[in-house]
Amino acid sequence: MSEIVKARNVSMKFKAVDALTDVSLDVAPGEQVALLGHNGAGKTTLFRILLGFIRPTAGSISIAGFTPGSDGARRIVSYLPEQVAFPKMLTGREVVRFYARLKGAPLDDVQAVLAKVDLVDAADRRVETYSKGMRQRLGLAQALVGRPALLLLDEPTSGLDPLSRQHFYELIAEVARQGGAVLLSSHGLSELEAKTDRVAILRKGQLVADAPLSDLQREANLPIRIRVRAASSEIDSVHAEMGGARINGASVELFCELGDKMRILSRISGLGAKVEDVDVSPPTLDQIYRHFSKVGDDETPRGML
Amino acid sequence: MHGVLTIAATEIRIGLRNRWIILSSLILLAFALILVLLGSAPGGEVKTDAVTVVVASLSTLSVYLVPLIALLLAFDAIAGEIDRGTLQLVLASPVSRGAVLVGKFLGHVTVLGIAVSFGYGIAGLVAFFATGGGDLSALVGVGRLIVTSIILGATFIAIGYIASASVRQTGTAAALAIAIWLFAVVLYDLALLGGLLASQDGVFARDIFPWLLVLNPADAFRLYNMSAIDAAAVGSNLGGGAGAALPLSGLATMLSPIAWAILALGLSTLILKRIRP
Ligand SMILES: Nc1ncnc2c1ncn2[C@@H]1O[C@H](COP(=O)(O)OP(=O)(O)OP(=O)(O)O)[C@@H](O)[C@H]1O
Ligand SMILES: [Mg+2]
Numbered sequence: 001m002s003e004i005v006k007a008r009n010v011s012m013k014f015k016a017v018d019a020l021t022d023v024s025l026d027v028a029p030g031e032q033v034a035l036l037g038h039n040g041a042g043k044t045t046l047f048r049i050l051l052g053f054i055r056p057t058a059g060s061i062s063i064a065g066f067t068p069g070s071d072g073a074r075r076i077v078s079y080l081p082e083q084v085a086f087p088k089m090l091t092g093r094e095v096v097r098f099y100a101r102l103k104g105a106p107l108d109d110v111q112a113v114l115a116k117v118d119l120v121d122a123a124d125r126r127v128e129t130y131s132k133g134m135r136q137r138l139g140l141a142q143a144l145v146g147r148p149a150l151l152l153l154d155e156p157t158s159g160l161d162p163l164s165r166q167h168f169y170e171l172i173a174e175v176a177r178q179g180g181a182v183l184l185s186s187h188g189l190s191e192l193e194a195k196t197d198r199v200a201i202l203r204k205g206q207l208v209a210d211a212p213l214s215d216l217q218r219e220a221n222l223p224i225r226i227r228v229r230a231a232s233s234e235i236d237s238v239h240a241e242m243g244g245a246r247i248n249g250a251s252v253e254l255f256c257e258l259g260d261k262m263r264i265l266s267r268i269s270g271l272g273a274k275v276e277d278v279d280v281s282p283p284t285l286d287q288i289y290r291h292f293s294k295v296g297d298d299e300t301p302r303g304m305l
Numbered sequence: 306m307h308g309v310l311t312i313a314a315t316e317i318r319i320g321l322r323n324r325w326i327i328l329s330s331l332i333l334l335a336f337a338l339i340l341v342l343l344g345s346a347p348g349g350e351v352k353t354d355a356v357t358v359v360v361a362s363l364s365t366l367s368v369y370l371v372p373l374i375a376l377l378l379a380f381d382a383i384a385g386e387i388d389r390g391t392l393q394l395v396l397a398s399p400v401s402r403g404a405v406l407v408g409k410f411l412g413h414v415t416v417l418g419i420a421v422s423f424g425y426g427i428a429g430l431v432a433f434f435a436t437g438g439g440d441l442s443a444l445v446g447v448g449r450l451i452v453t454s455i456i457l458g459a460t461f462i463a464i465g466y467i468a469s470a471s472v473r474q475t476g477t478a479a480a481l482a483i484a485i486w487l488f489a490v491v492l493y494d495l496a497l498l499g500g501l502l503a504s505q506d507g508v509f510a511r512d513i514f515p516w517l518l519v520l521n522p523a524d525a526f527r528l529y530n531m532s533a534i535d536a537a538a539v540g541s542n543l544g545g546g547a548g549a550a551l552p553l554s555g556l557a558t559m560l561s562p563i564a565w566a567i568l569a570l571g572l573s574t575l576i577l578k579r580i581r582p
Binding site: 071081086 | 307308311312315318319322323389390391393394395396397398399400401581582
């Protein structure tokens with residue numbers, strides 16, 4: 001498979017800051033990759049390098065065989081920056097048409113992408129009247145126009161409500177189905193809603209994970225949480241039997257590995273009528289993300305220093 | 306080429322929508338009409354053509370107003386787009402950075418051109434008919450004033466781009482633009498006058514002053530317009546005295562603003578090429 005993004009051992013140093021250290025990442029046509037990381041992890045820096053705005057201090061990158069920022073690369077790449085404010089006086093349609101012309105895309109595309117992002121009704125209104133989510137969708141329309149072979153989206157879902165977010169991932173999936181490659185950044189796994197093929201996690205400029213979500217789930221091997229609720233008269237004996245921690249006076253909380261789950265559950269069912277309810281929750285996406293990005297481990301939140 | 310025209314057209318559209326064109330036309334028109342009124346008041350001395358008098362005072366007005374309008378139009382061009390994040394989008398597209406700047410330049414010059422043509426055009430016609438018509442050649446003077454004002458404006462638009470591309474904040478770019486205006490159209494002339502007064506032997510007045518005068522695009526613009534309307538008849542100012550000794554004369558004087566415009570465009574393109582958005 002010929003990768004469209006091929007980054008090898010890329011490092012970026014801004015004076016005292018190591019924004020990226022030895023990052024290698026591939027994205028193939030038709031693939032959707034999520035780039036995750038906390039604030040300052042280096043996501044935007046990587047995008048700027050891929051666009052050729054800044055040159056990495058070490059490593060090599062090619063965009064479909066071209067140098068980032070070269071004419072060839074710019075012809076196939078589309079970008080949605082973290083923050084962009086389109087001219088307030090222009091209408092949505094004028095904004096999209098402007099970028100379509102710059103990219104040399106057919107103008108028929110304009111109406112099509114406006115329809116895709118659900119802005120047809122508002123297309124002839126000035127951008128100043130748009131809501132935050134509409135502006136975000138306009139940014140997306142601008143990126144989609146001209147069928148780019150590589151879409152670089154920096155935090156595209158920030159500011160979108162859950163419904164629009166879902167719609168957004170459907171759009172992205174369609175781009176991928178038609179052979180486009182998508183690299184998008186986000187702050188957390190939960191925002192992704194498990195929609196991308198692959199997840200790459202940056203931590204302080206280092207790539208600490210790069211695998212499909214299911215692989216990450218397995219690799220993290222986080223415990224499963226089981227909560228057992230019992231009548232208040234029985235809670236003590238349930239606690240004595242199962243161990244774990246008492247919570248809320250009426251429940252016991254246990255953690256177990258995936259392999260132990262069925263054994264524990266059958267022990268609980270052995271308790272019979274003492275148990276009122278059992279609640280089993282697998283690790284959340286956020287917990288998996290936190291496992292890899294290690295919040296609270298050595299990256300203590302600033303407020304706690 | 307496609308990109309250049311697209312960018313130019315969008316700048317013009319924005320200029321129309323945000324009332325830039327209307328506003329600057331009205332400002333120019335208001336000042337011009339005041340001058341028309343003052344100029345057509347009975348003078349008592351030998352009556353020169355009223356329209357010509359107005360053109361003479363308008364060209365002095367242009368020296369101050371046109372660079373100001375041009376710089377205000379230009380200071381936001383790059384710094385503002387960096388601020389808003391749209392420069393990243395434009396630079397990520399297949400359009401070259403040089404084309405981006407040329408497109409903006411064409412757009413802004415058109416915006417300024419529309420404003421100047423309206424403002425001075427209407428004032429010129431008012432002066433023409435208020436004085437009961439008369440010599441049509443006086444209207445040629447108005448046309449010459451409009452064209453040279455646009456060239457002067459283009460120069461300061463290009464100079465404004467240097468300011469806009471050199472700093473990252475729009476506010477700083479605005480301050481820089483005002484400083485450029487103050488220097489080019491006010492302080493520069495004051496310094497020259499000071500030099501004239503200070504130099505006793507006349508070397509400065511004879512060998513250096515004329516060059517310095519032509520070097521400044523705003524002064525060159527004034528020199529050209531004054532010489533074109535036979536400054537002597539109207540009562541001259543700074544440029545008039547040095548008339549014969551000028552290194553450039555007639556239309557060639559306008560080479561100064563044109564050369565500055567090309568230089569400034571080239572320089573701002575170089576700076577834009579080094580920007581890392
Ligand atoms: N031009 C610059 N000069 C100095 N340091 C920089 C520069 N650009 C980025 N950095 C630093 O590089 C690091 C990575 O920044 P980057 O913007 O890539 O983070 P990010 O992952 O996009 O964060 P966020 O989620 O907040 O957008 C940060 O520590 C930042 O301060
Ligand atoms: Mg960022």
